[in-house]
Amino acid sequence: MRNKGISALVCAGLMAGAAVLGGTVPAAAQGAAGTAPRGQDIRERLERIPGMTVVSVADKEGFPLYTLTYEQPVDHRKPGGATFTQRATLWHKATDKPTVLYTGGYTLAGGTTAVTKLIDGNQISLEHRYFGKSRPTGAAGDDWSKMTVEQEAADEHRLTRALRAIEKGKWLGTGASKGGMTATYHERLYPEDLDAVVAFVAPNDANNRDDRGYERFFANVGTKECREGLNAVQREMLVRRDALLPRFEADAVNNGDTFEETLETTDRAYEFAVLDQVWNFWQSGTEADCGSVPDAKKATDTELYDWSKEHGFSVYRDEDLGINGLGPYYRQAATQLGWADLKFKHLKGVRHYPDLYQPNSVLPAGMRGTYDNRTIADVDRWVKTRGERMMFVYGENDPWSAERFTPSHRDSYRHVVPGSNHGASIAKLPAAEQAQAVATIKRWADVK
Structure with missing residues (x-):
């Protein structure tokens, strides 16, 4: 996804x-x-x-x-x-x-x-x-x-x-x-x-029902120190939701981002972006980038939020998800291609929406579909x-x-x-x- x-x-x-x-x-x-x-x-x-x-x-x-x-x-x-x-x-x-x-x-x-x-x-x-x-x-x-x-x-x-x-x-x-x-x-x-x-x-x-391959990947990629640091940042982004969500909302206003047709609220959009952080870090970064990961407990709100925006915090907004954006991909993911339904065990207790991380969440109602893995x-x-x-x-x-x-x-x-x-x-x-x-x-x- x-x-x-x-x-x-x-x-x-x-x-x-x-x-x-x-x-x-x-x-x-x-x-x-x-x-x-x-x-x-x-x-x-x-x-x-x-x-x-x-x-x-x-x-x-x-x-x-x-x-x-x-x-x-x-x-x-x-x-x-x-x-x-x-x-x-x-x-x-x-x-x-x-x-x-x-x-x-x-x-x-x-x-x-x-x-x-x-x-x-x-x-x-x-x-x-x-x-x-x-x-x-x-x-x-x-x-x-x-x-x-x-x-x-x-x-x-x-x-x-x-x-x-x-x-x-x-x-x-x-x-x-x-x-x-x-x-x-x-x-x-x-x-x-x-x-x-x-x-x-x-x-x-x-x-699509078996995502052990993805779970094994995140349990072993890079060094233990890097994995733990990234997980701690991801968790802290949700722990500090009350302090950081207003920054996210201000960015959305400045950028003209809306969420009503897909993720529905800024809170849901914020959580979805946080859930993607570690995946995106490894997708486009390398182990050499691990040195930039901040100490989640010691970082200020500004340091935490600004680092995240540069390292995997990717916003899903209506403008990019409909018929003229990436919506057709998510339609395919929801119906045939599948997605990684990660467990996020390190985020237990700080997620508001346990069923959020799936492609239908970022699709307008008319584009949502039912999964069939036969093909x-x-x-x-x-x-x-x-x-x-x-x-x-x-x-x-x-x-x-x-x-x-x-x-x-x-x-x-x-x-x-x-x-x-x-x-x-x-x-x-x-x-x-x-x-x-x-x-x-x-x-x-x-x-x-």
Whole structure:
């Protein structure tokens, strides 16, 4: 759940937009004299795909970057019904190069993925349904029953099949955090689409009723002194609620934060933010940050509150949680993806709302849902037993990596970056392990 987890599940800039406006086909994309420009040929082929629109084309490092929209069924089980337009971009280098299908799991992600750079590939970036501008209009847009793992995987399947007619090389799926989950779900449901998947820090809450993996993580991460210091600060933030809540309320007024549609009151919003503190500390920080943890008993109210705001105290507000914010993620967490229902034993006696820490708490009433783990449990079993050419990269000190995918023995691998957080990457692996991972990805992509 975590606001910063998901605003940086949102993680590592995955929510960054990739709006591309204007521009021309670069010189590098021009053909020989008397022939049609290569970029123009690709544009024409894109425009011939039913439902595909080329919104614009710009230059990116000497190659055309196409901004696209693609008409998708709201319900793939009823392809003749309502539709919506899904945003995507295609950075095209050559039809015989490998192609990377990248989903951030949220809005249209910008930037070039590490996998794309490694294999010098084309890159397709896709906005997840119901996020940003890729959501149905009218009554269909309010029907959250179509915001599912299965429907998004079907979106990606249709787009992949359409663009494979142009991009003829190997196809690799990738993404980080929720994007890594999304790539994994696509691979399970349509295993013939992609030649391989490289997923970074992808959580796998296969059994939402069993959160022992998360509890073990927080009982062992870092040093005992750091864990105890963080727990003491978290508890003190609730012990001093009467003194600190007015500061929180003043910040809310200054920032224009409201809570009526989701968490309902400032007291509930304050407690929720406190509950997220330790998770967020480890998600984006490292053990080196432990030295900054204040002595909870000796710190003044100002010292305690100001340190917390800089180290994991993340505010959940209405403005970021509805249909135009992170609400679609929390809808998925509430219905399919699951969440870490931590026990917070060290906070016994100072919590006001024992059932607060779950995704429906931060959703408007019309977006709340009922959990069903069948799809995620199925994906977990399939990855363990039948998944092929799948690589998972996790951070040792990342709470999102506490419950992980276990790959099969079918040319599939899992790497854990020592001491790393939610920004774990192949580049941070020990040299020998990094070389092995790089060689595997290049082999999958059929590049030297």
